[in-house]
Amino acid sequence: MIWGPVAFLVFGLLGGAFLLALLRLLRGPTLSDRAIALDLLGVVMVALIGANMLLSEETLYLDVFVVFAIVVFFGTIALARYIEKRIQDDD
Amino acid sequence: MIEWAVNILAVGGAFFVFVAGLGVLRMPDIYLRIHAATKASSLGIGLLLIALILMDPTAPVIVKSVLMIFFVFLTAPVAAHMIGRAAYLHHTQGWAGTKKDELKDKYAADHTKLDS
Numbered sequence: 001m002i003w004g005p006v007a008f009l010v011f012g013l014l015g016g017a018f019l020l021a022l023l024r025l026l027r028g029p030t031l032s033d034r035a036i037a038l039d040l041l042g043v044v045m046v047a048l049i050g051a052n053m054l055l056s057e058e059t060l061y062l063d064v065f066v067v068f069a070i071v072v073f074f075g076t077i078a079l080a081r082y083i084e085k086r087i088q089d090d091d
Numbered sequence: 092m093i094e095w096a097v098n099i100l101a102v103g104g105a106f107f108v109f110v111a112g113l114g115v116l117r118m119p120d121i122y123l124r125i126h127a128a129t130k131a132s133s134l135g136i137g138l139l140l141i142a143l144i145l146m147d148p149t150a151p152v153i154v155k156s157v158l159m160i161f162f163v164f165l166t167a168p169v170a171a172h173m174i175g176r177a178a179y180l181h182h183t184q185g186w187a188g189t190k191k192d193e194l195k196d197k198y199a200a201d202h203t204k205l206d207s
Contacts, residue, residue: 001146006098013105017112024115024124032121032178036128039170040115043132047108050139054101059147062155069159073166080173084180 002054010051018044031086035079042072097142104138107131119186121178129171136163 002010021044025037049065114127140156179194 001094002098002101003094006102010101010105013102013109017105017109020109020112020116021128030121030178030181030183032174032181032183033124035174035177036121036125036171037115039174040111040128040132043128043136043167044108044112047104047132047136047139050136050143051101051105054097054139054142054146057146059143059149059152062143062152062159066155066159066162069162069166073170076170077173080170080177083174083177086181 001057007051007055010054011048014044014048014051018048031083035076035083038079039072039076042068042075046072093145097146100138100142100145104135104142107135107138109135111135119188121183122175122185125171125175129167133163133167136160 018041021037021040025034025041028034028037046065046069049061049068053059053061053065108131111128111131114131115124118124118127137160140160144153144156185192
């Protein structure tokens, strides 16, 4: 239902957020920076699914949205646990 | 009228997700990056889901969208807390302008247990 120019704006902003998070993922000095950048990449992808549903007026992808958000959350949790457990190996 | 609201909410949601990306790239240390990424992005997702509810106000869409809003607002802080905790346990330093570190000297020598 969103109009053409608005769709350009919405997808441009989301793509810009994706690129900025990707830059931080490549640059990030510590592993935690990369973890938060990956988390944001997943959130941007979830937002892209939502924006696509708004553009195509097709709410079938809401289930994909739900599952993807849960997968992103558990991925971030697992990565954070891994970073925390790495302390014992450091020293 | 509803179309206007959907468009404005969609642009607002995309804008806040973009602000989250900008914060993750431009903030000076890990703790400020977590702060920027978590709050702005969950607000953006919430606005996009409200736009979706307004676009198609049928029962399954409303139930799933409201459930997802609660889920995002519940899990984003948990993930941010765990990453911040992992970074702090690795002795990641804040940037030069850090004023306060209330957890300093509160962790035991093996820095896994908090002895408050």
